[in-house]
Amino acid sequence: MILADIIELLSNSxxxxxxxxxxxxxxxxxxxxxxxxxxxxxxxxxxxIHKVLPNIDCGACGYAGCASYAKAVAANPDLIGLCAPGGxxxxxxxxxxxxxQISDSGPPLRPIVHCRxxxxxxxxxxxxxxxxxxxxxxxxxxxxxxxFGCLGYGDCVAACKFDALHIFDGLATVxxxxxxxxxxxxxxxxxxxIKMVPFAHENMIxxxxxxxxxxxxxxxMCQVGxxxxxxxxxxxxVFSVSDNLAFVDYKKYQxxxxxxxxxxxxxxxxxxxxxxxxxxxxxxxxxxxxxKT
Amino acid sequence: xxxxxxxxxxxISVVLVNNLVLTKFLGICPYLGVSGRxxxxxxxxxxxxFVVTLSGTLTWLIDNLVLIPLNLEVTRYVCFILVIxxxxxxxxxxxxxxxxxxYESFGxxxxxxxxxxxxxxxxxFLNLWEIKNFATAVVLSFGAGIGFTxxxxxxxGIRENLKLADVPKPLxxxxxxxxxxxxxxxxxxxxxGMIK
Numbered sequence: 001m002i003l004a005d006i007i008e009l010l011s012n013s014x015x016x017x018x019x020x021x022x023x024x025x026x027x028x029x030x031x032x033x034x035x036x037x038x039x040x041x042x043x044x045x046x047x048x049i050h051k052v053l054p055n056i057d058c059g060a061c062g063y064a065g066c067a068s069y070a071k072a073v074a075a076n077p078d079l080i081g082l083c084a085p086g087g088x089x090x091x092x093x094x095x096x097x098x099x100x101q102i103s104d105s106g107p108p109l110r111p112i113v114h115c116r117x118x119x120x121x122x123x124x125x126x127x128x129x130x131x132x133x134x135x136x137x138x139x140x141x142x143x144x145x146x147x148f149g150c151l152g153y154g155d156c157v158a159a160c161k162f163d164a165l166h167i168f169d170g171l172a173t174v175x176x177x178x179x180x181x182x183x184x185x186x187x188x189x190x191x192x193x194i195k196m197v198p199f200a201h202e203n204m205i206x207x208x209x210x211x212x213x214x215x216x217x218x219x220x221m222c223q224v225g226x227x228x229x230x231x232x233x234x235x236x237x238v239f240s241v242s243d244n245l246a247f248v249d250y251k252k253y254q255x256x257x258x259x260x261x262x263x264x265x266x267x268x269x270x271x272x273x274x275x276x277x278x279x280x281x282x283x284x285x286x287x288x289x290x291x292k293t
Numbered sequence: 294x295x296x297x298x299x300x301x302x303x304x305i306s307v308v309l310v311n312n313l314v315l316t317k318f319l320g321i322c323p324y325l326g327v328s329g330r331x332x333x334x335x336x337x338x339x340x341x342x343f344v345v346t347l348s349g350t351l352t353w354l355i356d357n358l359v360l361i362p363l364n365l366e367v368t369r370y371v372c373f374i375l376v377i378x379x380x381x382x383x384x385x386x387x388x389x390x391x392x393x394x395x396y397e398s399f400g401x402x403x404x405x406x407x408x409x410x411x412x413x414x415x416x417x418f419l420n421l422w423e424i425k426n427f428a429t430a431v432v433l434s435f436g437a438g439i440g441f442t443x444x445x446x447x448x449x450g451i452r453e454n455l456k457l458a459d460v461p462k463p464l465x466x467x468x469x470x471x472x473x474x475x476x477x478x479x480x481x482x483x484x485x486g487m488i489k
Contacts, residue, residue: 016368019359023372027379031386038386040393 045097046074052093053086058161060084060182074098084109085180109181109196111174112274115150116208116281119170121223122146138190145221148210150193159188176276197250203275205259207232207239207246214244219268226270232262246271300432306488307436313411314444315481320411324445325470327402334449336395337402338442340384342435345412347380348373349434352416353427373416374407381407411441447477 050070057065061082063072073079077098083090087108095102128143130136134155137143144151152170159165164178165185172185172194186194193210207226211218215227226246232239233246236258240247253259263271264282272281313319320341327337352373360366385403388396396403406412415437424430451473460469 015363016365019363019365020368020371020375023355023375027375031379031382034383034386038390040389 043071043074046070048097049073049094052090052097053083054090054180056085056161056180058085058180058182058184060184084182087181107198107200109183110176110179110199111181111183111185111194112197112204112206112208113150113172113174114193114195114206114208114210115148115171116224116270116272117146117149117171117222118168119152122149122170123221134188135190146211146213146218146225148191148193148212149222149225151191155188155190156185156194159184174274176274176278199275200250200253201255201275203255203273203278204248204250205238205253205255205263206248206250206272206274207270208272208274208281209245209270212243212245218244224268224270227268229267231265231267232271235259235262235265238262296428300428302488303429304432304436304439307433308440308443309481309484310486310488312440312444312481312484313414313437314441315478316485317411317414318478319414320409320441321474322405323402323409324441324448325467325474327399328445328448328452328470331446331449331453333395333398334445335442336392337399338438338445340388340399340403341406341409341412341441342438344377344380344384344406344409345415345438345441346431346435347383348377348412349415349419349437350431351376351380353419353424353430353434356420357425369417369420370413373413377412377416378407411437444477448474451477 047070050067053066053070055066059065061069061079061084063069069079069083073082073094077095077100080094080098080100080102081088081091083094086093088106091102123145124143125145126143128137128140130140132153134151134153137151137153141147150171152167152172154165154167154172156172157165157167161182161184162178162180164175164180166173166175172189174185181196183196186192186196191210197204197206209218209222209224209226211222211225213221213225215229218225218227226244228241228244228246230241230246233241236256238249238253238259239262240249263273266282269282273279307313311317314321314324323337323341328334355372355376356369360369360372381404384406385396388399388403415434419430419433422433424433452470455469455473464472
């Protein structure tokens, strides 16, 4: 039965098949001739550069993809260092392809989230029930009390192409093992709390807070905010305090006893390590007390 | 003389009266997408004209000499798309070789000519309007391309001037473009019924 059906189908449709085949053959031949005749010789330099690029089309360089960046670099060598995921290795290879020498561009840039408040540390004035994105939540003033801190809706997570950002307990957390430093999260964050930092060491010390509120106000809104007490600046000159907020001079940072002392003295434990093998932050006093009782 | 008059009338009718973009609303995607600058719009119009002339002629031949005698009208769409895709590939290679800057600026819109519904629409209209004359089919195909070029160039000219105009903020960009397209369509409706 089935065989008879198939034979009937074939006997009815073979003409269509033959015509389609014939037409495609004709066009294939025409296109083949055209492709040989209209062949474009691509620039070997561009091809060489394209090969050494990571080919992930992340857009960190500001061009549409690796192919267009390769073309731009070949035309204008000033643009060499723009490939963030490739880093200095890619830059060196591009320079070699262009017969140029470059100076060392320094340590790779990696993002640090300048906030360390998880859901239990934060205070809210109201409950935000709108679209679950940081950009919209940011447009409504002060649903979350701290107007500098991480909102935790994950705009940066959506922007990350490498699965290197996740929201844990309402805080964006970078997975430095996966991060390529493309900087997409920096552009995505509406509160500008993610910043690119030169990672000269595997783990960097940082003041994980962006609050420029007065110390008392910060304290009232967040368990783990920087109150700008200045203790860290007294321990090590890597730290400085301005605008009610402590800053780290990442370029000056060398791990030593002084920075370790600052890390241990910080009353709100807002000085933390970030990096591939960063130790977990110190427990805040309030939390340990709460745990005891 | 009579055939020439028919051909001229057919040309005018497909350019103005039955303009594919403005009265049939086909090919709106490149019409709005590539009409930012007049030189690009003209280039796009020329590319579409080439593709539509080639594919209109070829599909009319295939339709009338092969498909209809063999009662294979069901394969019309597949065959037509094959012809159009082939023609677009040809144009793409040609532009890449001889007009690299134009090729760059078209970007994705060049391969998208394949899916430009104005072209498939014209190929199918040739059958729907029951064109039985090869010369008329060629003239209509060419006219459709010229009509598209006309529409997209007028649009590009208006949009270039709109950049200098004081457009209310909520209407900037796509909204004012769509309003312009609508008003242009209204204007072209005035041609309806000019040729019977």
